[in-house]
Amino acid sequence: MIIDAWGQHPTLRLQQEPMLASLRRWTGDTIPVAEIPVSATLGALASSGIDLMLVSAWYAPRNVLISNDEVAGFVAQSRGKLAGVGGVDLSKPMQAMREARRCVKELGFKAIRVLPWLWEVPPTDRRFYPLYAACCELNVPFCTQIGHTGPLMTSEVGRPIYLDQVAIDFPELMIVAGHIGYPWTDEAIAVATKHENFYIDTSAYTVKRYPEQLIKYMRGNGARKVLFGSNYPMIMPGKALEGLDALDLSPETKALFLGGNAKRVYKL
Numbered sequence: 527m528i529i530d531a532w533g534q535h536p537t538l539r540l541q542q543e544p545m546l547a548s549l550r551r552w553t554g555d556t557i558p559v560a561e562i563p564v565s566a567t568l569g570a571l572a573s574s575g576i577d578l579m580l581v582s583a584w585y586a587p588r589n590v591l592i593s594n595d596e597v598a599g600f601v602a603q604s605r606g607k608l609a610g611v612g613g614v615d616l617s618k619p620m621q622a623m624r625e626a627r628r629c630v631k632e633l634g635f636k637a638i639r640v641l642p643w644l645w646e647v648p649p650t651d652r653r654f655y656p657l658y659a660a661c662c663e664l665n666v667p668f669c670t671q672i673g674h675t676g677p678l679m680t681s682e683v684g685r686p687i688y689l690d691q692v693a694i695d696f697p698e699l700m701i702v703a704g705h706i707g708y709p710w711t712d713e714a715i716a717v718a719t720k721h722e723n724f725y726i727d728t729s730a731y732t733v734k735r736y737p738e739q740l741i742k743y744m745r746g747n748g749a750r751k752v753l754f755g756s757n758y759p760m761i762m763p764g765k766a767l768e769g770l771d772a773l774d775l776s777p778e779t780k781a782l783f784l785g786g787n788a789k790r791v792y793k794l
Contacts, residue, residue, distance in 0.1 A: 585614055631664075671704050733770050
């Protein structure tokens with residue numbers, strides 16, 4: 527089973543968001559003028575051999591680019607091929623806790639995700655802490671982004687070392703940190719090695735761009751710590767996996783990377 531741990535079925539609002547325009551320098555895409563149907567995303571998964579994709583809401587300051595209810599609608603149309611990841615308004619911590627509970631208990635979502643660069647604060651900011659407590663209470667992972675940002679926003683808040691303090695304060699919190707952490711990949715590996723419940727996903731990177739130290743970690747004591755992710759639709763899942771055999775992973779490690787780790791962490 528191949529599970530894509532980081533994707534989104536994009537709304538037109540997300541695709542037309544000016545803040546994300548810099549990403550088109552990498553993809554060469556034009557600004558869409560119509561909504562993408564869920565069937566198109568399901569087709570992309572089928573052509574890439576993906577059995578399940580986790581798709582996330584996008585909540586930014588004073589802006590909802592993909593709402594939780596929209597994600598729930600996408601999941602309902604997906605015939606079991608999509609699973610939801612909720613978002614929250616970090617500026618309202620109590621409301622964020624209640625929304626996290628609604629996402630898990632009512633909408634059936636598998637995790638909650640917040641991107642620090644969208645809020646321009648590190649994950650040690652006090653506004654995150656009620657949400658971490660809620661995720662522990664709900665027994666679902668907290669997902670976030672580490673490393674530099676493609677959008678023209680500050681990258682500093684994505685340094686993996688910030689999550690060392692979070693993992694110390696919430697040792698039972700499952701943390702899945704997406705986008706590898708480059709240029710601080712060594713930091714990400716150090717935090718993952720130190721903390722039992724800290725994981726890395728490879729979203730936004732193709733196999734050919736994985737840092738050598740991450741590959742070495744996957745082949746060794748990080749076999750149960752790294753999850754495959756694509757960051758669809760920015761990268762098609764099949765494109766993200768091209769060259770996988772060149773990593774020379776053992777069959778067991780390859781199976782864990784492609785789906786076993788995500789199945790365990792997200793309780794799929």
